[in-house]
Amino acid sequence: MIRTVLRTEHVTMQFGGVIAVNDLNIVVKEHEIIALIGPNGAGKTTAFNDITGVYTPTKGRVIYTKTNGQEIDITGKKPSEIAQLGIARTFQNIRLFKDLSVYENVLIAKHLHLKSNFVSATFRLPGYKKEEEAMRADVERLLKEVKLWDVRNEKASSLPYGKQRYLEIVRALATEPQLLLLDEPAAGMNPKETAELTDFIRQIRDRFKLTIFMIEHHMDLVMEISDRIYVLDFGTTIATGDPAAIQNNERVIKAYLGEDEDA
Ligand SMILES: Nc1ncnc2c1ncn2[C@@H]1O[C@H](COP(=O)(O)OP(=O)(O)OP(=O)(O)O)[C@@H](O)[C@H]1O
Secondary structure, X not given: OOOEEEXXXXXXXXXXXXXXXXXXXOEEEOOOEEEEEOOOOOOHHHHHHHHOOOOOOOEEEEEEEOOOOOEEEOOOOOHHHHHHOOEEEOOOOOOOOOXXXXXXXXXXXXXXXXXXXXXXXXXXXXXXXXXXXXXXXXXXXXXXXXXXXXXXXXEHHHOOHHHHHHHHHHHHHOOOOOEEEEEOOOOOOOHHHXXXXXXXXXXXXXXXXXXXXXXXXXXXXXXXXXXXXXXXXXXEEEEEEXXXXXXXXXXXXXXXXXXXXXX
């Protein structure tokens, strides 16, 4: 049986009078690519924040299964603890160190993840050097695999927009996650960049044996790549299914048409 990597059980998030997420029950299995879609304000980012510890859900639980099969209730754990367990995420807005190089951006992500201690870093204590060399070798390998090695010395801010978005994903990969959460990875991309990103997501899923859960508005990408899709509208799950089922679902069509009419 295919292992469940993440599940939410009745996750609900209320902000004052607004129920941003209402009784969310999502199952993400090993090696799947799952998409969470829905009109603006449907509750997608709030759901991600509930899963990654930014928020503690008002109700419900988030259960994660480690690679060794151990289930852990991660509800309300700190974001850093959740990252340590093997869940990495990217954000809607790019969060790179703009003035640092591509290489440094990835190395820092790795450093932070491994919690390298600043004292030993400063004084170059025994043990530190080896650790540092191993980290640098890992970063080199990773940058070569994702074809960013040639631009390793460029400032992050000098990269074309699409490449900056890749770099965000690569920073997440540097933490060697089992589960990767992508919050609108194609935001602001043109159709060509979006098509390239579609291939890239598939490649990294296979190459790094990842499970991927993403929020995305670009329907071409979602429909081409997803094994399953969850659709939220006003916090409530209005449909679940494979891309063909979702495309033909009347409630989904109505939710999106409603958005167009309002726009
Ligand atoms: N910190 C907060 N405090 C109060 N209300 C919030 C907060 N975060 C989100 N909300 C509300 O919860 C609802 C869901 O917002 P959320 O950002 O999760 O939607 P979304 O589906 O990610 O939208 P988008 O596609 O525009 O990013 C909205 O009504 C929003 O105003």
